[in-house]
Amino acid sequence: MSRRLLPAVVLILVLAVVTGALLILYRQPQQIRVVVYAYRDAITGIDPGAEDDVGVVVLHALYDTLLRYDPRTGEYIPWLAERFERVAEDRWLIAIRKGAVFHDGSPVTAEDVKFSIERSLALYEEGIGLGFVWSCVEEVEVLNTTHLEVVTDGPCELARTASAAYSAFVYSRKVLQLSGAASPTDRKLIEWFNLGNELGSGPYRLRSYKPEREVVLEKFQDWWGWKVVNNPRAPDVVVIRIVEDPGEQERGLRAGEIHIASSVPRAVLRSLREGGFEVRAADTYHNFILMFNVLRWPTNVTEVRRAIALAIPWDSVVPTCLHGYGRVGSGLIPYGFPGYDPELRLGQDLDEAARLLAEVQLPSGTELEIVITSGYEEEECFAQLLAHELAKLGLRLRITSLPWDLVKQRGAEVWSNPEAAPHMMVNDWWPTYITPYDYLSLLECGYITWNWAGYCNEDFDERLWEAYEVDLADLEQALPLYQELQRYVYEELPAINLWDMQHIYVYNPRRVLVPDRALNPLYTYVVFFEYVEVLS
Amino acid sequence: MTALPEALSDLLRLMRRAWRRPAFRVALLLALALTALGLLGPYVAPYPLQGLGVEVVSEKSLLPPSLEHLLGTDAMGRDILSRVLFGLWRAVIVTLLVISVSAVLGLFVGSAAAVLPKPVETVFVYTMELFISVPSILLAAALVATAGGGLVPLIVALVLTWWPWYGRVAYTQARAIRELDFVNLPRVFGLSRLYVVRKHIVPHVVPPVLVEALSDLGSVVIEMSTITFIFGAAQSISEPDLGVMIGLGLRYVTTHPWVALFPAIFLALLAISFTVFGEVLYEEANPVLRKRWFKWF
């Protein structure tokens, strides 16, 4: 072929392909509604009774809880339970919705609810999961296939529990036989769930499960709720894609590959808004708690912890690292949550910090290690700010940034080898359900999974359980007890709340609509896809 | 070693020949300017502490270029000009280090392979072939995973993957001349192998290796920055590294392009000037048709 002709032919071919491609892409009618939700941590597991971490993002689509709670209005919404009432001081009657079925077609029965509740409790007894929410339950009595009664140990606000974000899901007792497990607490069952299996009654079923990359859900046509929710434009397929880097989330969003992004760099929010994206700041109970290693020198010295706490540039943390989308922390409990105490705020005081360090004669040049989660730009920013301030006090800060699952591992290390565990870690926390106990439980002795401070104080634990007992019956009465505990933490400083964070969801309103009902501060990072509307 | 002055004069002659080409002139001057800038950088940077990553000025984050900050500031308020200067310094030092260590290592192993007994020779040649087959970035990854982040694993990985190329060149050259009489005669007279290597082999091997090394400068810059760009988060987020800066700057590229743009410009100029310098030098030293690939089998 003539040399001159070849490049021309190649060019024409390329142009033809590209034009054809673009034409075809435009003419494609959208037959199925797909929504891609970008979330920043790999899914840690989807066992509805055992999961205590980010798996909840997937769980609320696969499973139903008996009730849902909206802290913004204070109302309990009947969900899987049609009726949920207190019939005596220690007795609750639950009626399961008619027509509710599991993903395999079998009806949801009272036996299944009993199974789910009892399993949560049994797992918690073995140290797994957050089944403590059901602690006041003494017995579950099945009346018939659709009704059951729960007997509690003294008066107990069971509705609070039944609408919890964790461990309150209802699933089929058939899972025992499907997984080949010998008993409800058999680890085999947990493994079965975490391999990508489910048997729930929720609006979506699990189509594929790659916890590191993406979880794909498809619409469950026979869900009881479609008539109630009345959303004909709900997605048929939901892809929960794990994108750890906020920059990547933003690019995917702009490229149209991601429809709802949960963590984009805050610096680009204005440009996104100008570009026609909807930027929704949602209030949450999500806070970031700095935990000190109280078993390792020098953070085992209270004065040192206090000095570091006073070195934090409290006034610039929220404007700089959160760009204003949050609030400075005051006490372990976040703003808006029962038990919040506004008097526990700290201010920066470098002179006092220097004085404290001098008092305990901490040598200048001491190196401290902090572990944060990679990709959490707010933590990266905070660590660098802290390093700068600590340098003024003559302390060196080494910043180690790891993916979330590795951060958890290093945190738990404080119990086996405190000298190797870092001096400080940032633990971001969100509620299981509406109880102040949740946030203070971080400091319970022996709570290996989440107590990264290595804090072990018997007196504290006793008083905490006391407060919780009162709380179960009547939250109001327990508040003063919780307040005392908060003050205690404020003095001892094993941990300190850096900030309460707003969540920023960004989406393209021409493609997808995320109504208020789809987000709820109690269910952190959960998007209720049954309310999401897909437009194009 | 008397080899060195001879090799250097050969090199200078080569460069004078290359100087005739305008591309070479531009590239060499630019390369020298950037190298000088890199070496002097830390001393002329307006905000040295910010450059190193120790100081952070959170209120001034993401500012566009101004009189105070000639290239603007990054996400943590650090002066980009200072960061780029420190980054340039790092790039230049690492490149020079990697090339010189690899060249010396390759030179010795290659020459030794040619004069040592057959089994040793086979082992050396085999090792060279082996390391040529291993991609640098993956080796760097393995080393970083075991030794942790930082500059040392990166340098070691680059040296390990680069030296065999020089080893091969040295070996082929050495092999070609080892049979020659003026090499064998001294042996016959009982002079030690080492002496023979030093006096007779090395002078002939150094020039081609030197030319190879110089022409590879650009590739090392590119490979090093590609590795740090990809590894990004595994390295420290506050240390000044051009690849990491570009990677992190990409987060804000649609709204604050200067954060990634300026490090990218400097890196590109460094890479291009080194590459062109190297390639012209190589072309002058080795006309294409007589390329030595044939001799490798």
Added chain:
Amino acid sequence: MLTLNYIIRRSALSLVLVVGVLLLSFVLTYYAPGDPALTWAGRPRGPGALEAIERARQELGLDKPLWYQLSTYIGRFLSGDWGTSVKFKTPVLELVLRGFASSLELVAYSFLVAVPLGYLLGISAALSRGGLRDRVIYYFSAAISGTPRFITAAVAYIALYVLSQALGTPVIYGRLSSELRVGFEEITGVITLDSLIQGRLDAFLDSLVRIIPPAVVLSTYPMGVLARVVRIAVAETLEEEYVRQAVSLGIPAGVVMRRYVAPSVVPVVAQLSGLFFSYSLVEAMAVESVFGREGLGYLLIKSLESSDYPLIVGSIVLVSLVFVVANTIADVVQAKVNPRVVV
């Protein structure tokens, strides 16, 4: 000269190299600082760590004598058991093959662009030797091949993004659009191929459009270098006696190029392409991460974050094996095509 003898010898060498690569990975695993079981398990800590380390110890067979460990290690690899990824909790071989397929797809397309264009640019430059066209082509190729690929990729990505915003066309990001991915089966891992196999023209075109820009970016190095090498090779060949004679004898230009010049130049192109392949595979990782494509680069980043040693070692073994095979093939082709090769 290509003889059976040569092919056998070359293949034998590559087999020995393969064993060498496995040995190297063995060394990396066992002699990395610290406890090899700890490294293999991905340095776990906290609850479950001890079990994970025990399991790694058994997998590596650390309590047995060295020769036994070595042979089990090599045997394991040859039988296809490359360990389980610490991060992804799936078999390493599967992960690495999938990642490799994606990166290979990109490299293949980049070669489709680089080789013809580089060749043509080089010839074009050589024919106008010393003229404006020659100089423009020279500087252009020097600039594009000298710039680090990830920078070119970032620039291209931004340019395309701005263009798509202005024209309203979809942005080039990722391998396949999210909508089309639903219901798509990955058979070979090469999406452009898989879409044709499944008969999905929409997916084929979409993936093709998404692969062309990164492929062009990746091709800048081979294209730039080829252009300049071909330029010199052609120019010098044209100076040769026998070519000048042919021209003076009135043989048409086309024939001169094909019969006289090409045979000197093609072997050079072939040999260079072999070298480029390895280099491009590494650069593909950077280009992938800019364009959001999943491949070896993605696996590498994830494995580094989690100290996923089995995955890193598995990637090293696979890529090295590919290099060995590629170099062997390149050498054999070189021997066939170039009569001057002395074996």
